[in-house]
Amino acid sequence: MRIEIHGLTKRMKGNEVLKGIDLQLEGGKIYGVQGKNGCGKTMLMRSIAGLILPTEGEIVINGKKLHRDISVPESIGILIENPSFLGEYSGFENLKMLASINLSLADEEIDELLEQVGLSEQRDKKFGKYSLGMKQRLGVAAAIMGNPEIILLDEPINAIDGEGVEQMRQVILGMRDEGRIIIVACHDKEEMELLADEIIVMVEGEVRG
Amino acid sequence: MRILRLELKRAFGSREMKISLLLGMLLVIGQVIGFYTMHLGNEAFDQQWKLEDGTYEVGVLRDTLYQSFIGGEGFTFFNELYFSLLPILAAFPFAGSFFKDRESGYMKNLCCRMDRTRYHLAKYAAVFLSGGVAAGFPYLLGFAVSALIYPADFPNFLAMRDGANELSLFADYYFTHPLAYVMLYLLVIVAFAGVLATFSLLVSFWAKNILVVWFVPYMLYTTQKLLFEKLDIYQWAMEYMMNSQSKHNLLVDMTVGRLAIAFLIMVAITFGGFLVLGRKREVIV
Known part of the structure; x- marks a missing residue:
């Protein structure tokens, strides 16, 4: 598993939000993206997920060029910005509906997933009635559902309590050990150092280290 | 197509x-009560046309199902109300879902799992079908309810209240x-409402408020009627095409x-426009 990013530039409304980014990302590693608000972390993740068309440059995933050979990465899970699900459906139903698009998961597998992120007891509760922390956990569950090869997590531990943070950490590390490419953006520097194998520092749309 | 099934489930299961x-x-309850009160339940109206031997004046025939249901009579104001509100009935169930998916970020969950054109196709089909069904429902329900009250006699060409x-x-x-006539009109209503x-x-690509999204079909429909x-x-005018x-x-x-021709022009505008705009957008969500 390999992601190559060459000269990725994105201009929006006259602003260059990503400036010629070059990165090589490999499976079995957690990449932590650090930077201030508005430095381009989320934009980089959205670009890798195929949700934004680059102005210049290219993203190559396992030898396939994004937006030319493939329109979206073939196996990806994302939690970018706020976790968004359908409020009138339960956590279980939401996952089941998403899984029905491109995966074949049994109900038991979805239950296991909910257990992994600590949402078993809230399985049948409507998403609209979830607390912020529960929403975040469901977002992580959706991102790792079906064991995708690439996992993008933007602030995955936001609003999650201490015990939950440890639970999420174990989930993310477990996925890393299975050879996934995991990219995590997180404001908490300590957490980032605990999780990430490599840190990518972004400043004003550029990678500085 | 799995995404179509998902979108249909969302559309038909929505609040x-x-x-x-x-x-x-x-609307149907109002029409049934209104029409019944006006005709069958209104002795004065009945006596006006009834002859001494119990028959009616030439040209006045008893009410038939086809002239008495919400889509077949133009006497109560419910027929007009139904066809005036029809775009709202059609747009309200699911036409705002694209806007909501985009605003809430739910679209990210969908578009990272498939090519966005597939999502757009499924969304278009679900909005079309749910809109058509929601708008056609009063027509069909009104027909079914009236069938319990009025005889399904063939409309008489000599009747003074012919619907055609x-x-x-x-x-x-x-x-x-x-x-067959009723079903053909139902088809026309479903297609145009859809x-x-x-x-x-x-309009979801530019709208900032869901009310705009919901009411654009109504505004278009009403403006088109007045302008034409x-x-x-x-x-x-669409309203006159749908309302017999x-x-x-x-x-x-x-x-x-x-x-x-009218239908195809509208499909070309909406289907083509939606797919092209969706494809062209640099920021998908």
Whole structure:
């Protein structure tokens, strides 16, 4: 598993939000993206997920060029910005509906997933009635559902309590050990150092280290 | 297509769909009570035309199902109300979902799992179908309820309250196969209401408020009617194409060809526009 990013530039409304980014990302590693608000972390993740068309440059995933050979990465899970699900459906139903698009998961597998992120007891509760922390956990569950090869997590531990943070950490590390490419953006520097194998520092749309 | 199944499930299971169906049901209840009070339950009205031997004056025949349900009578104001509110009934159930998916970020969950064109196709189909079903529901329900009250006699050409004349669309069927006539109009309503709802998808790319998304089909529908009346080309107004009881439908030569052209133009605008705009957007969500 390999992601190559060459000269990725994105201009929006006259602003260059990503400036010629070059990165090589490999499976079995957690990449932590650090930077201030508005430095381009989320934009980089959205670009890798195929949700934004680059102005210049290219993203190559396992030898396939994004937006030319493939329109979206073939196996990806994302939690970018706020976790968004359908409020009138339960956590279980939401996952089941998403899984029905491109995966074949049994109900038991979805239950296991909910257990992994600590949402078993809230399985049948409507998403609209979830607390912020529960929403975040469901977002992580959706991102790792079906064991995708690439996992993008933007602030995955936001609003999650201490015990939950440890639970999420174990989930993310477990996925890393299975050879996934995991990219995590997180404001908490300590957490980032605990999780990430490599840190990518972004400043004003550029990678500085 | 799995995404289509998901979108249909969302469309037909939505709270908005239930509200739209409930509104349609209220229209039908109002029409049934109104028409019954006006005719069958109104002895004064009955006596006006009744002769001493119990028969009626020439040209006055008893009410038949086909002239008494919400889509077949133009006497109560419910027929007009139904066809006026039709774009809202059609757009409310699911036409705002694209806007909501985008605003809430839910679209990210979908578009990272498939090519966005597939999502757009499924969304278009679900909005079209849910809009058509929600708008056609009062017509079908009204027909079913009226069938419990009025005899399904064939409409009589001599009746003074004919719902169609020789100029009307599908007039041949009205007098020979009235059930087929009703079903054909139902099809017209479902098709036009469906495509009307899809105009909401087009404006969703720019709209900042969901009310705009919900009401654009209504505004378009009403403006088009007023404008085309002013230009004296009212036979092209959507409302008159769908409502067999509109005065224009009884006065002009409404043809299947005209309906087909109007429908295809609208589909080309909404379907083509939605796919092209969706494809062209650099920021998908």
